[in-house]
Amino acid sequence: MKKSLIISLMVVALVCVFALPAVIAGNAAPDQITMTAPEGAKATKTAVDFPHKKHVDGGLDCMVCHHKSESKDAIQSCAVEGCHVDASKAAKKDPKGFYQAFHSKASKASCLGCHKAEKAAGKAVPVGCKDCHPKK
Known part of the structure; x- marks a missing residue:
């Protein structure tokens, strides 16, 4: 149980690290x-x-x-x-x-x-x- 929770949290963290900047940049003014x-x-x-x-x-x-x-x-x-x-x-x-x-x-x-x-x-x-x- 602990192992799957840690893996899930790591996946969520990685998604945030890579996806969040793209979402923020999408609304950035040129x-x-x-x-x-x-x-x-x-x-x-x-x-x-x-x-x-x-x-x-x-x-x-x-x-x-x-x-x-x-x-x-x-x-x-x-x-x-x-x-x-x-x-x-x-x-x-x-x-x-x-x-x-x-x-x-x-x-x-x-x-x-x-x-x-x-x-x-x-x-x-x-x-x-x-x-x-x-x-x-």
């Missing part, structure tokens, strides 16, 4: 994200290399940017169906459109809106087009 226009849309600027880990480490609440997600465990990209996928010229001024999701000066959930507010508070953050869209 360090860097390359943000591109939605599939089928013509990009007029270079893709943005977004320092995701820097924003997470800086204490930004995930749900500010990922406002349509139900929880931190169900976060999806802005370019998934039902979110900010309309990159047409007609949708450029639409708050639900792809362009405004990142460039709206009125929304703190957009990159530019948040950065403008942070700059007004005295922080050194990028706010110019070329800061995020460098020529390559």
